[in-house]
Amino acid sequence: MNQAPLANAELAIMNLLWQSDRLTARHIREQLYPDATKAQHGTVQRLLQRLEDKGYVARDRSLSVHLFSAAILRQTYAGRQLESLADKLTAGSFAPLITHLIAEKKISRDEIDRIRGILDGRGEQGDPT
DSSP, X not given: OOOOOOOHHHXXXXXXXXXXXXXXXXXXXXXXXXXXXXXXXXXXHHXXXXXXXXXXXXXXXXXXXXXXXXXXXXXXXXXXXXXXXXXXXXXTOSHHHHHHHHHTTOSOHHHHXXXXXXXXXXXXXXXXX
């Protein structure tokens, strides 16, 4: 599935949903806009509808107050965005990206060991974050 990247406001909502599982629109608004106005409530509602239309958010309509949850894992979204970046910048190759991250010390020793374990078939691929 090729989903468009998220705008900053959409990503802020997704980060809340990835951290909290299921939230009401009101709770999302209170987290994003602690001093919320009526206009900001409408903004959150529009963003949630847009995310639902794009397939990023699921809405539970079984209760009087709708609950929203992420319909895509953070790891899945991040992976797709990395693939898109690699396609645009390095003709689909991840080697230049990984080499740069290692050279600039953006990947920790533990992360390098984890990657090595995955490549050797010993490690887990999933990461809950």
